[in-house]
Amino acid sequence: MAALPLATAEACDANSHMITSGELRALQPVFRVYGGRRLFAGPVVTVKVFEDNVLVRAILEEKGQGRVLVVDGGGSLRRALLGGNIAMLAQNNGWAGIVINGCVRDVDEINECDIGVRALGSHPMKSDKRGVGEKHAPVTVAGARICDGEWLYADADGILVSKSELSV
Numbered sequence: 001m002a003a004l005p006l007a008t009a010e011a012c013d014a015n016s017h018m019i020t021s022g023e024l025r026a027l028q029p030v031f032r033v034y035g036g037r038r039l040f041a042g043p044v045v046t047v048k049v050f051e052d053n054v055l056v057r058a059i060l061e062e063k064g065q066g067r068v069l070v071v072d073g074g075g076s077l078r079r080a081l082l083g084g085n086i087a088m089l090a091q092n093n094g095w096a097g098i099v100i101n102g103c104v105r106d107v108d109e110i111n112e113c114d115i116g117v118r119a120l121g122s123h124p125m126k127s128d129k130r131g132v133g134e135k136h137a138p139v140t141v142a143g144a145r146i147c148d149g150e151w152l153y154a155d156a157d158g159i160l161v162s163k164s165e166l167s168v
Helices: 008-014 016-021 054-060 084-092 107-112
Strands: 024-026 032-034 040-048 068-072 080-082 097-104 116-122 139-141 144-146 151-155 158-162
Touching: 008 016, 008 024, 008 151, 008 158, 016 024, 024 144, 032 107, 040 054, 040 097, 040 139, 054 068, 054 084, 068 139, 068 151, 080 116, 084 097, 084 107, 097 139, 097 151
Parallel strands: 040 068, 068 097, 080 097, 097 116
Antiparallel strands: 024 158, 032 116, 040 151, 139 144, 151 158
16 A cells, blocks of 8 residues: 655646645645655554654554554644654554654654654653544644545655545
């Protein structure tokens, strides 16, 4: 189920009708690049949490099958929602990438993992462990509404979300 790498700029140029209709959305350029995989794409799984990564870990413990986890962390810059251990877990379980509307920590460890990670920044404080949040709910991240099952494409130019898989 892993998608082929797709240049986001070319995808925008070739699919202007999808941009006009809202089927293809570009996320605002607010993310920093982490992880060893600079290009990644796949079907989306969503989770909404706030300064608590219990549900993030629970999802990444599942087989990723080339999917991308989109974490709406409420934009909090006060705690990290992903660290090196969970990034390694995601890599080992076959996830293509993780996009976090929040922070990461253990940046050097994350950068050693063969997974794509985008986050607002890094912060040394770990998350809470209450298990509060919502899996598989629509989220709004960087100006775009994102739902389970949509497709996400990330490269050096940015991040696109499409209602369906794009052709290369």
